[in-house]
Amino acid sequence: MKKSIKQGYSSKKGYQVAILLGFIFTTTVFAADPVQHDIRQGEGVTRTTTLSEYFPALTGTPGDTTVYIMDSGIEGGTLLLLGGTHANEIAGVIAAVIAVEKGIVSSGRIIVIPHTNNSASRHNQGTFNPGSPQWIELKNSAGETRRFLYGDRYTQPEDQAVDPEIFIHNPSGMEFKGAEARNLNRNHPGKADGTLTQQISYALFQLVEKEEVDVLIDMHEASVTSRLAFTLVAHPRALEIAAMAKMDLEMNDINMTLEVSSDKFHGLSHREFGDHSNVLAFLTETPNPGMEKSIEHPDVINDPDNPLNMRLQVVLKSILAILDNYKIMNDQKKAITIGFPFPLSDLKNTNPGEFLR
Numbered sequence: 001m002k003k004s005i006k007q008g009y010s011s012k013k014g015y016q017v018a019i020l021l022g023f024i025f026t027t028t029v030f031a032a033d034p035v036q037h038d039i040r041q042g043e044g045v046t047r048t049t050t051l052s053e054y055f056p057a058l059t060g061t062p063g064d065t066t067v068y069i070m071d072s073g074i075e076g077g078t079l080l081l082l083g084g085t086h087a088n089e090i091a092g093v094i095a096a097v098i099a100v101e102k103g104i105v106s107s108g109r110i111i112v113i114p115h116t117n118n119s120a121s122r123h124n125q126g127t128f129n130p131g132s133p134q135w136i137e138l139k140n141s142a143g144e145t146r147r148f149l150y151g152d153r154y155t156q157p158e159d160q161a162v163d164p165e166i167f168i169h170n171p172s173g174m175e176f177k178g179a180e181a182r183n184l185n186r187n188h189p190g191k192a193d194g195t196l197t198q199q200i201s202y203a204l205f206q207l208v209e210k211e212e213v214d215v216l217i218d219m220h221e222a223s224v225t226s227r228l229a230f231t232l233v234a235h236p237r238a239l240e241i242a243a244m245a246k247m248d249l250e251m252n253d254i255n256m257t258l259e260v261s262s263d264k265f266h267g268l269s270h271r272e273f274g275d276h277s278n279v280l281a282f283l284t285e286t287p288n289p290g291m292e293k294s295i296e297h298p299d300v301i302n303d304p305d306n307p308l309n310m311r312l313q314v315v316l317k318s319i320l321a322i323l324d325n326y327k328i329m330n331d332q333k334k335a336i337t338i339g340f341p342f343p344l345s346d347l348k349n350t351n352p353g354e355f356l357r
């Protein structure tokens, strides 16, 4: 009798330990609240919401992120502008922040997500270069220092179950190394009951459908030595507009390589949004010294060959060139127009912080 009581006690204790461990495990997987960032919305922003509005399962997870809606109130199309799909690719993040803080939309709507994979923005795991920073600092025209997280390519490991040995893309069945399970740009079109990374992608697809997005631009960076360094990628349905945008950019001394989405490589935004929604999908790549392993202490802002202000000019001018040609190829009723209270060429010689609030 005594023995059985003891056994009962220990199995009860074992049960409590199991619950406790389960609790720790569960809270570890979704430990962090969504990271908040210093983004000061300008007069162009008409509404802010969160990605979880489009997919409530993201509420309270580190995958939720702020969505800025800039509605001109004038008939037109809708652009979804994504920064921080890869949170270390800061030209896209800061270009999105400049759009939110200083952009004026005069026709149609622009929806901006500066930190598309907000889990990845929390910490730089040094995926490409252990010498790349955790923060960047930019001084605005009032002399105030603005700080922005320099995140990582991948969803933070603690925000998602342990990587599989081989990550199998849904729905193509294409196989990648396990860590790619945390690469948002290998997880599109996502999965409602999938991992955090798949859910972020799924939420973006819900947003695209609900907001009837016409054009999507996903802003990336590549290593300074990568063949992708100055590239404009387009889904086949968007190729003609991309080709015209490339010619316009050449007249501004910006030489972008034009590439069409491969139909053999899955999970990328331009391929999957183009295939699984009605959007015309584009992706831009600029060269970031922080992604080049051979540079010991990369200066991701003032690198003499590839400074941030040059990369921002390339990204912002690419957006305008795509929108100009979208307007030419479509009914004027679908026009999407954004402008800035400064010439974009001013970015060439100036500290990029001066283009922030």
Ligand SMILES: [Zn+2]
Binding pocket: 085, 086, 089, 185, 220, 221
């Ligand atoms: Zn990228």
